[in-house]
Amino acid sequence: MNRATLIAGVGGGLAVLALLAPATGTALGKLMRAREAAAGARLAAAAPRPAAVPLAAPGLRAPGASETEAARGLAGRVRRLAAEGGVLVEQAAPVVAGEGLARLRLRLSGPDKAVVALADRIERGTPLTRFAAWRMTALPGGGLRLEGEAVAAWR
Structure with missing residues (x-):
């Protein structure tokens, strides 16, 4: 392996990394929001329910x-x-x-x-x-x- 091939491989890898960075960031953001929503749902399900208020005597x-x-x-x-x-x-x-x-x-x-x-x-x-x-x-x-x-x- 010569020096030119090594530099071309590293350069190509960095270029691919730069192209995939926005998609990765978006996916990670969606994953974070989904985890927060799931945690909120678990808290709401575990919360005590208010007692039913009688409507009539x-x-x-x-x-x-x-x-x-x-x-x-x-x-x-x-x-x-x-x-x-x-x-x-x-x-x-x-x-x-x-x-x-x-x-x-x-x-x-x-x-x-x-x-x-x-x-x-x-x-x-x-x-x-x-x-x-x-x-x-x-x-x-x-x-x-x-x-x-x-x-x-x-x-």
């Missing part, structure tokens, strides 16, 4: 250990009240609400006075239940249809 909450159970209980209550009042429950489907609430999509129909009385009984009774959104439409023959979403706190 114990006597006014919908019974159930979860949103699904509370919505099921609400649907049962609405069906029972509807049967007592002679109102047809066309739909009583749970809707995801989150935040300690149970939400139920309702479609009720029957004689106009019975539907209005049922809506009143739902909102006045316990557990504390309110219609978040509702619409009443007249049916032929003096009937009425109530469509809406009933909301109750279960936590």
Whole structure:
């Protein structure tokens, strides 16, 4: 190996090193940011969660250990009240609400006075239940249809 070949090899290596330096710096910067994000995520996962704040007094909450159970209980209550009042429950489907609430999509129909009385009984009774959104439409023959979403706190 002669001196010219050695100088050409060292020069070529330095040139390649100079060309790869920006790409290496960028990759190292991304790696550092990813490690910082992972460390932050581990800290957030390990942090204690705040206690759930009750939304209603114990006597006014919908019974159930979860949103699904509370919505099921609400649907049962609405069906029972509807049967007592002679109102047809066309739909009583749970809707995801989150935040300690149970939400139920309702479609009720029957004689106009019975539907209005049922809506009143739902909102006045316990557990504390309110219609978040509702619409009443007249049916032929003096009937009425109530469509809406009933909301109750279960936590």
